[in-house]
Amino acid sequence: MAKNNPWHQAKEQLAKTATYIDMDPLIHAYLTEPERIIQVHLPLRKDNGEVVTFKGYRVQHNSYKGPYKGGLRFHPEVTIDEVKALSFWMTMKNALIGVPFGGGKGGITIDPKTLSEPELERLTRLFTRRLAHAIGPDKDIPAPDVNTNAKIMSWIVDEYEKYLKSQKSNLKNTKDYAQAVVTGKPLSHGGSEGRTEATGLGGSYVLIDIIRRLRLSPKDLTVAVQGFGNVGYYVAYYLQKHGFKVVAISDSKGGIYVPSGIKNVEQILACKKSNGHLQDCYCIGSTCGKHYKEKVQGKDITPEKLLTLPVDIVIPAALNTVITEKNAADIKAKIILEMANGPTTPEADKILEQKHVTVIPDILANAGGVAVSYFEWYQNIHHETWSKKEVFEKLKTKILKATDAVWKTQKEYHASMRDAAYITALKKFEEKN
Numbered sequence: 001m002a003k004n005n006p007w008h009q010a011k012e013q014l015a016k017t018a019t020y021i022d023m024d025p026l027i028h029a030y031l032t033e034p035e036r037i038i039q040v041h042l043p044l045r046k047d048n049g050e051v052v053t054f055k056g057y058r059v060q061h062n063s064y065k066g067p068y069k070g071g072l073r074f075h076p077e078v079t080i081d082e083v084k085a086l087s088f089w090m091t092m093k094n095a096l097i098g099v100p101f102g103g104g105k106g107g108i109t110i111d112p113k114t115l116s117e118p119e120l121e122r123l124t125r126l127f128t129r130r131l132a133h134a135i136g137p138d139k140d141i142p143a144p145d146v147n148t149n150a151k152i153m154s155w156i157v158d159e160y161e162k163y164l165k166s167q168k169s170n171l172k173n174t175k176d177y178a179q180a181v182v183t184g185k186p187l188s189h190g191g192s193e194g195r196t197e198a199t200g201l202g203g204s205y206v207l208i209d210i211i212r213r214l215r216l217s218p219k220d221l222t223v224a225v226q227g228f229g230n231v232g233y234y235v236a237y238y239l240q241k242h243g244f245k246v247v248a249i250s251d252s253k254g255g256i257y258v259p260s261g262i263k264n265v266e267q268i269l270a271c272k273k274s275n276g277h278l279q280d281c282y283c284i285g286s287t288c289g290k291h292y293k294e295k296v297q298g299k300d301i302t303p304e305k306l307l308t309l310p311v312d313i314v315i316p317a318a319l320n321t322v323i324t325e326k327n328a329a330d331i332k333a334k335i336i337l338e339m340a341n342g343p344t345t346p347e348a349d350k351i352l353e354q355k356h357v358t359v360i361p362d363i364l365a366n367a368g369g370v371a372v373s374y375f376e377w378y379q380n381i382h383h384e385t386w387s388k389k390e391v392f393e394k395l396k397t398k399i400l401k402a403t404d405a406v407w408k409t410q411k412e413y414h415a416s417m418r419d420a421a422y423i424t425a426l427k428k429f430e431e432k433n
């Protein structure tokens with residue numbers, strides 16, 4: 001098996017879990033491969049007249065528990081094996097968190113930063129037209145992931161609505177129906193309160209609950225976060241609010257390490273927005289800049305170096321396959337909160353287990369996103385609007401229920417938390433039998 005291939009990683013995890021439980025071989029066989037893989041060819045005329053082509057994918061892994069559900073990723077390193085793995089993890093996550101969805105994922109192999117906004121919009125709309133026959137509120141419901149956001153979701157809704165109209169569907173209200181084709185929409189376009197914060201907030205609920213069970217206190221714990229997009233920012237923000245000491249943050253270009261503690265994560269975001277990157281965002285009072293680096297005793301770090309800093313908790317919140325057999329032995333943290341999907345390879349898992357590192361697995365840690373995606377879809381379908389307070393309360397209930405189930409399974413099977421999360425998810429498939 002090729003090392004560090006996310007799809008092989010996913011299949012290995014499934015096979016390992018199957019050794020713990022007496023899984024129906026038919027269910028095992030269903031989960032071993034995606035139900036359907038859609039690959040599309042996407043030619044785009046750029047603003048300067050040049051024509052470039054991209055590849056797009058939607059992998060519909062499993063619909064046993066409901067319509068396929070999972071994000072869309074626009075990134076230069078998107079491959080079919082990555083999307084297959086991500087779709088499998090969605091199947092597991094949705095079962096674990098208890099939402100009535102199967103698993104799916106999609107993406108385009110593109111660096112969206114190389115496109116103008118009109119180019120990105122044209123490409124997204126073409127991708128939507130190519131997928132329109134296969135997606136829908138009761139078929140497959142995409143959402144944002146790396147480099148996709150609420151605005152991109154609203155283009156998809158608009159294009160999908162045009163598709164429905166072109167099909168002369170008998171729907172009473174095409175607009176309302178079209179809205180539920182994706183989640184993670186802007187509030188003005190049928191989005192839910194709290195969806196933007198949901199993944200990071202959900203991760204903070206999981207971590208706070210686990211450290212309580214480990215009899216640790218937030219104020220004694222230092223945290224390093226790799227990735228400062230939607231997920232990385234909100235998890236850092238909520239953990240800091242809860243008293244954890246955030247000492248390091250990085251994005252793709254680099255990061256900052258302040259051993260005495262980064263004072264205000266919100267301020268770092270504002271600095272990143274104004275500079276375009278977070279390097280040099282060393283802050284004192286209300287101003288930030290490179291010149292404060294020495295005063296705050298800060299250090300520039302790479303995203304790779306961040307993972308091996310002498311901290312209590314490391315949070316990968318960017319891409320998959322970043323903790324491998326090459327760096328696992330160097331990790332000094334005692335807890336890893338996997339906010340990214342698939343950040344740790346099975347080889348690295350073995351090393352971390354030997355080092356007694358508590359790895360809080362992705363399918364639990366980042367499940368808050370899909371939980372609130374479900375709430376958004378539910379509100380769309382039932383024409384309801386919930387307040388942010390209501391959404392956060394429901395999110396907390398769902399997350400804590402799943403965390404409790406994983407914790408108890410871990411004890412029952414003497415398994416790692418990852419294996420326990422998979423066992424808990426897979427047992428839900430048996431339940432439906």
Ligand code: NAD
Pocket residue numbers: 144145146147148199226227228229230231232250251252253303317318319320339340341366367369370
């Ligand atoms: P995003 O596009 O908002 O942010 C991605 C961040 O990762 C950016 O800060 C980027 O600079 C950084 N990054 C990219 N390449 C990097 C590299 N090589 N090294 C270090 N940093 C790098 O994406 P997001 O929505 O925050 O998603 C982050 C992770 O969380 C992904 O693995 C995604 O699948 C997972 N996730 C997201 C959601 C969600 O609701 N958005 C839900 C569940 C899981």
